[in-house]
Amino acid sequence: MGRTLTASDMNVPEGVLNRIAEARSASVLTGAGVSAESGIPTFRGAGGIWEKYDFRKLATPQGFKEDPELVWEWYQLRQREMLKAAPNPAHLVIADMERHYPQFSVLTQNIDGMHKRAGSNHIVELHGSIWRLRCVRDGLVTQTDAPVVEIPPLCQCGSILRPDVVWFGEPLSDEVLDAASRAAASSEVMFVIGTSAVVYPAAALPIITKNSGGLVIEVNTEPTDVTTYADVSLMGPAGKMLPALWNLIRRTESFMKEHPFIPNR
Numbered sequence: 295m296g297r298t299l300t301a302s303d304m305n306v307p308e309g310v311l312n313r314i315a316e317a318r319s320a321s322v323l324t325g326a327g328v329s330a331e332s333g334i335p336t337f338r339g340a341g342g343i344w345e346k347y348d349f350r351k352l353a354t355p356q357g358f359k360e361d362p363e364l365v366w367e368w369y370q371l372r373q374r375e376m377l378k379a380a381p382n383p384a385h386l387v388i389a390d391m392e393r394h395y396p397q398f399s400v401l402t403q404n405i406d407g408m409h410k411r412a413g414s415n416h417i418v419e420l421h422g423s424i425w426r427l428r429c430v431r432d433g434l435v436t437q438t439d440a441p442v443v444e445i446p447p448l449c450q451c452g453s454i455l456r457p458d459v460v461w462f463g464e465p466l467s468d469e470v471l472d473a474a475s476r477a478a479a480s481s482e483v484m485f486v487i488g489t490s491a492v493v494y495p496a497a498a499l500p501i502i503t504k505n506s507g508g509l510v511i512e513v514n515t516e517p518t519d520v521t522t523y524a525d526v527s528l529m530g531p532a533g534k535m536l537p538a539l540w541n542l543i544r545r546t547e548s549f550m551k552e553h554p555f556i557p558n559r
């Protein structure tokens with residue numbers, strides 16, 4: 295195990311730490327990178343899903359129409375992998391943050407359900423969930439906690455079910471996008487964790503926070519477009535950087551004043 299990172303290692307100005315600790319409203323935008331240390335692969339970059347699989351065949355409505363069995367085989371495989379994985383320290387810190395901020399939302403692009411398993415409650419699933427199935431005929435949604443057995447799975451009405459996720463070229467639901475945009479606009483701080491920030495409209499959310507006067511704090515193993523306007527960019531794995539940052543925040547005077555009885559600090 296490496297040594298604990300300090301404020302100067304992380305290069306986070308004291309003033310920024312205090313603003314993060316004093317904020318009343320915060321949100322976290324997560325992408326595939328937050329689940330990478332749980333063993334769930336990311337989409338882009340070396341070893342990413344799109345290196346191995348063709349997104350046109352697997353993550354578009356056209357691909358599903360042409361070959362629903364192929365698409366379901368891929369989702370079944372991913373359901374099995376996700377079920378085997380466990381939340382990592384980054385998911386757990388995000389769940390802990392919710393206990394500190396009176397107004398707090400997790401805006402996740404991930405469909406893996408890991409934030410819920412880690413204990414987060416206020417979650418907006420921007421791109422849907424692999425644990426929901428939707429009838430292609432009447433739109434009826436059913437929840438599941440186990441990988442599909444039949445391929446393709448069928449609705450009681452006899453029509454095919456599809457994963458209740460957002461594929462390329464499909465709109466995010468109005469309700470989801472409204473909730474996410476409102477959270478972004480009212481956040482005094484947004485943490486942007488493990489996303490390449492190339493997929494819109496999700497990638498616009500931290501820009502909304504920034505334009506509304508909020509702080510944007512990025513955690514990623516590589517620079518992204520967010521790096522160009524973030525107030526702080528921490529380059530490293532989320533499972534290490536986020537707990538270290540959260541520890542620093544918890545040690546600020548502002549945080550201690552609000553939570554005087556928290557043990558084990």
Ligand code: BJW
Nearest residue numbers: 325326327336337338403463488489490493494515531532
């Ligand atoms: C770590 C780490 C560690 C690693 N710690 N960090 C041109 C063509 C086609 C479409 C478009 C186009 N131009 C614009 C569009 C629109 C399109 C889009 O944005 N495309 C861009 C790619 C160009 N957007 C859409 O189509 C969206 N819909 C839409 O716009 O609708 C408009 C509309 C209105 C009205 C009518 C009709 C339409 C929908 C986008 C849906 C995206 N879907 C997917 C699949 C979801 C289901 C599934 O998972 O199966 O969502 S694609 C994939 O990308 C997935 C992700 O949620 C999303 C974002 O990826 P993410 O999470 O950022 O992952 P990566 O892999 O990209 O990045 C991981 C990051 O982690 C990296 O930065 C690493 O460095 C980092 N990392 N390890 C910290 N340990």
